[in-house]
Amino acid sequence: MNKKENSIKNWLKENRARGARFLQILVRENSTRGNESSAQAIIIEKCRQLGLTLDIWEIGGKELKEHPAFCCDRQNFEGNPNLVAVLKGSGGGKSIILNGHIDVVPVGDEKNWKHDPFSGTIECGKLYGRGATDMKGGSVALLLAMESLIATGVKLKGDVIFQSVIEEESGGAGTLAAVLRGYRADGAIIPEPTNLKIFPKQQGSMWFRITVKGRAAHGGTRYEGVSAIEKSLLVIERLQKLEKDRNASITDPLFDKIPIPIPINIGKITSGEWPSSVPDRTIIEGRMGVSPEETIEAAQQEMTDCLQELNQKDEWFKENPLQIEWFGGRWLPGNLETNHPLIKELSKSFIDIKGVAPLIEASPWGTDGGILSNVGNTPVVVFGPGITATAHDANEHIDLEDLFISSEIIALTLMKWCEVHE
Amino acid sequence: MNKKENSIKNWLKENRARGARFLQILVRENSTRGNESSAQAIIIEKCRQLGLTLDIWEIGGKELKEHPAFCCDRQNFEGNPNLVAVLKGSGGGKSIILNGHIDVVPVGDEKNWKHDPFSGTIECGKLYGRGATDMKGGSVALLLAMESLIATGVKLKGDVIFQSVIEEESGGAGTLAAVLRGYRADGAIIPEPTNLKIFPKQQGSMWFRITVKGRAAHGGTRYEGVSAIEKSLLVIERLQKLEKDRNASITDPLFDKIPIPIPINIGKITSGEWPSSVPDRTIIEGRMGVSPEETIEAAQQEMTDCLQELNQKDEWFKENPLQIEWFGGRWLPGNLETNHPLIKELSKSFIDIKGVAPLIEASPWGTDGGILSNVGNTPVVVFGPGITATAHDANEHIDLEDLFISSEIIALTLMKWCEVHE
Incomplete structure (x- = not known):
């Protein structure tokens, strides 16, 4: 690991408490369908503080609604915007989309929860709440990775296109809208809860x-x-x-x-x-x-x-x-070849941080990766912290250690994929 | 058939048009739950004209609501009274309760009705409307039977206790209230729509x-x-x-x-x-x-x-x-032995009028008979005009011929059961 990589790793280790606190704030905002705005506002403010170029818009319109991949029964998107926040590169490197969704599924029977589902309670290194794992934890890992680059003065050649979209849980209209708005890249990482496994293929x-x-x-x-x-x-x-x-x-x-x-x-x-x-x-x-x-x-x-x-x-x-x-x-299902360069770079970073090889499997669920790859023609890998089994369940939680580990792996991958501007 | 029986039969034949008209007036008053009063008023006025001893009261109170057989989610009984109207006997004969309910179930989707559900339209000898069969028709048969005795000057030894109760369709609080008020007898007939079958037993x-x-x-x-x-x-x-x-x-x-x-x-x-x-x-x-x-x-x-x-x-x-x-x-289920004297007398009267033996079966539904027999310790038979299959359905109707036949059978049964005072 080189010096820059080390300083990023150190910065991420030093900022774990801040990261956990940020996820807690985010989980406390109920962002079930139709109520995404308050959680989204927290992400937007964070991206603004990081100095990213913001694109905030309410999705909808004819092109989206008439697209064959549009699949949505929601009438009204007003007040709950999509966000794309770009960390512009110096040029010459490969671009990457980092995609997370802000919407969460309903809590189900509250009696089955040991903590208030929107409390963000931290207990024994785990943060509890609806969305902790699926996938506010993943989005926080992305933002920490980006912040570590910015904070340590690492400039990339390729663009990093961070997305916080609505509607993933109901068919992907948010990501589709971002694709139709022109956001495509040489690769994409979606940190859905994979238990740190790498999923080149996704079940549609x-x-x-x-x-x-x-x-x-x-x-x-x-x-x-x-x-x-x-x-x-x-x-x-x-x-x-x-x-x-x-x-x-x-x-x-x-x-x-x-x-x-x-x-x-x-x-x-x-x-x-x-x-x-x-x-x-x-x-x-x-x-x-x-x-x-x-x-x-x-x-x-x-x-x-x-x-x-x-x-x-x-x-x-x-x-x-x-x-x-x-x-x-x-x-849509996703299907990236297992020897794709993005899988290779991500695996290398995984080994650098964890010291063991990652598990490479097919995901048991669809993600917005299907739209990104099929419609946006962007190669997608799904990799993130978060515990698959607790997604959509009572007592959803994330292991914070995994969240921080994944942000280190993603930060290293960004440096390799987008290349560092010396 | 003796002379008195014959004159009663003749009176009933001569008064069919009046009987049909009375049922029509009764069906025209919507007496769904909570709206029983206007139909009940018509019954009360009829009983007053017949010179019966009236007991009109609003049900409720601690004894009723705390009774183990009380099963009711209605909060307010005000303005929709129960009625008991007694034709006092000269003494020495067996008493009988004649029980009908004034409440009717909702009409459901009105589009499925060929006539207004509260029109009481008569077509080809059938009277249509909510409650025609379940069970205003049965109550009219009871009142015609009693009127035929009074009009032809037949005096009975035993008491005839006519009841027009609320709440049958929702668990029987009206009949339970009458039992708790002290109304019990040596036998009871409930003219629910049995298609003129005799039901000594009822499924609870x-x-x-x-x-x-x-x-x-x-x-x-x-x-x-x-x-x-x-x-x-x-x-x-x-x-x-x-x-x-x-x-x-x-x-x-x-x-x-x-x-x-x-x-x-x-x-x-x-x-x-x-x-x-x-x-x-x-x-x-x-x-x-x-x-x-x-x-x-x-x-x-x-x-x-x-x-x-x-x-x-x-x-x-x-x-x-x-x-x-x-x-x-x-x-509550009902269970009268098939060789009970009440079944025997009713069957004899049936044969006298129809010339064939009645069908004796068990009913596939509960009636207030369960409360009368289990709580009131009164032997109950369910027997009435009205078409089982049309109860609770759109286009509920009753065959008027059956209504008049049943009033003849009931009048004869009253004479045998309560005995005629010569």
């Missing part, structure tokens, strides 16, 4: 909604109706089989350690209105994983075919066919 | 709510969570088995024609909030049928035991036990 995904019909009747004579709940059991079983079949065909070794490389998650069921009536409709909503090797369209067709099969086999479904909609979120 | 029922816990996780790594929907499948399966077992043990021939004598109806399921999260909670709500041979408590215990069994067998439920609540509606 999309949401589905299946409507199952029944026929209402009084519960006391329920045999005179057809229960939409009972009919739904057939659909759930068929989806379980589809998941099994699809995963059996995955052979990529990057997926070796992943129990279900491309899951079909049933996330929501609602059926019936009255305990003593036979329910006449069930709505099943879920998320279908998409392999890096397939298209969104091919995966959709497989599920549609399954339901079609049920519509033909089952007497009730023959007359009352299952209906499927693809709504809400959709994340 | 109650509502349940089961909470199934899961552990949230991101849908892309759903194997790190525990799906409350998948765990619910075990609960649904177990409830299906419980329903099967419980119904297999029903041997009463009165249930022979009923596919599922005591159904467990799952009426409502809600689980999850987000398509791409593993749901951490499912709420299952339903209605459990209760056999005439068992108590509410025993049926509850069976379901509780089933869930307890799952809590012990399943590793997840061991740590995250299923929870059950009994909430909302509850209707």
Whole structure:
């Protein structure tokens, strides 16, 4: 490790308490969908203090909404802007996008949390709260890495394009808007919670909604109706089989350690209105994983075919066919070759800091990387601190040590990728 | 048939048009929950004209609200009174309660009605409207039967205690209040819509709510969570088995024609909030049928035991036990022996009028008979005109011919049961 690298490492070690404090402030701002502005304001102020060139805008408009990759049911983006903050290079080096999202998912049942989900409580080196891991922690790692360069006087040749976007959890409209605004680069790092694993490939995904019909009747004579709940059991079983079949065909070794490389998650069921009536409709909503090797369209067709099969086999479904909609979120899969220079540089930096080789796997979820790579033509690696298992869960938390380690690894990678202006 | 019986039959035949007109006026008053007073006023005025001894009161008070059979979420009974109107006998005969409820269920989607639900339109001998069948038609049959006795100068030995109660559709607080006010008798007829079948037994029922816990996780790594929907499948399966077992043990021939004598109806399921999260909670709500041979408590215990069994067998439920609540509606079962004198007298009268034997079955729903028999210790038979299948449905209607026939059968039964004072 050279002198500059060492001074960056030292600066990051000395500023850990500040970094933790910054994440705490950020977690305390509830930035669920539609409420992103107050957390975003904290990021914006930080970037302003760092002297970055700011581009703050409310997404929307015809070009975005009519883009084939636009997938969003939100009507109003007013007051909750996207941010791009550029650390301009001196020229001649490769550029890089550092992309984090500011939106977080709902907290679920608050009773399951041991701390207030927006407290940012620190306990035994872990910071708790919705978004701590997914992915305010990652964004803080990016900002610390950039700040360490600025603070230690390291000038880069290539541009570092930091992005704090909205709407990642609902389909990536924020990142798509940034791509359409012209932000592309020679590479990109997205510090989603990978437990410090390197993910060149990412599972894509999309949401589905299946409507199952029944026929209402009084519960006391329920045999005179057809229960939409009972009919739904057939659909759930068929989806379980589809998941099994699809995963059996995955052979990529990057997926070796992943129990279900491309899951079909049933996330929501609602059926019936009255305990003593036979329910006449069930709505099943879920998320279908998409392999890096397939298209969104091919995966959709497989599920549609399954339901079609049920519509033909089952007497009730023959007359009352299952209906499927693809709504809400959709994340394109990502697929970077494992020997891409960005993977190589990141791995080298990982070894410099950690002294061991990184685990290289495929990610079990889609990220905005799918849009960056497929639409923005920017090679993407997903690598970050944060604990995959706690994302979207109660008691979401991040190991602060990992956050700081990742900022060191990212800072070193920026120096190698963008090159240092001597 | 003797002379007095014949003159009553003739009076009823001659007064059919008046009876139909009276039902029409009654149906035109919307008497959904909380709005019972205007329809009740019409009944009260009729009873006053008949010279009955009136007892009109607003239900409520400590004794009612603290009674174990009280099951009601209504706060305010003001302005919507209960009515008991007694035709005092000369003494020495058996007394009888004639019980009808004045409340009707909501109309549902008005678009599904071919006539205004409160029009009382008569078409091809059928009278249409909410409450026509359930059970203003039945109450009119009772009043016609009583009027025929009075008009033809027949004096009875036993008391005839006519009741027009509120709250039947929501758990029976009106009838419970009448029982607690002291109204009990040697027998009771409730003319709910049985299609002129005789129901000595009635299925009881109650509502349940089961909470199934899961552990949230991101849908892309759903194997790190525990799906409350998948765990619910075990609960649904177990409830299906419980329903099967419980119904297999029903041997009463009165249930022979009923596919599922005591159904467990799952009426409502809600689980999850987000398509791409593993749901951490499912709420299952339903209605459990209760056999005439068992108590509410025993049926509850069976379901509780089933869930307890799952809590012990399943590793997840061991740590995250299923929870059950009994909430909302509850209707006590009714159970009169088929050779009870009241059934015999009613059957004889039926044969006298119709010339064929009545169908004797068990009802697939609870009535206020459960409260009258269990709390009031009054033997109850449910028998009335009205079409079971149209109750609670759009286009509810009653066949007027059946209404008049039932009033003849009831009048004859009163003469036999209470005995005629010569």
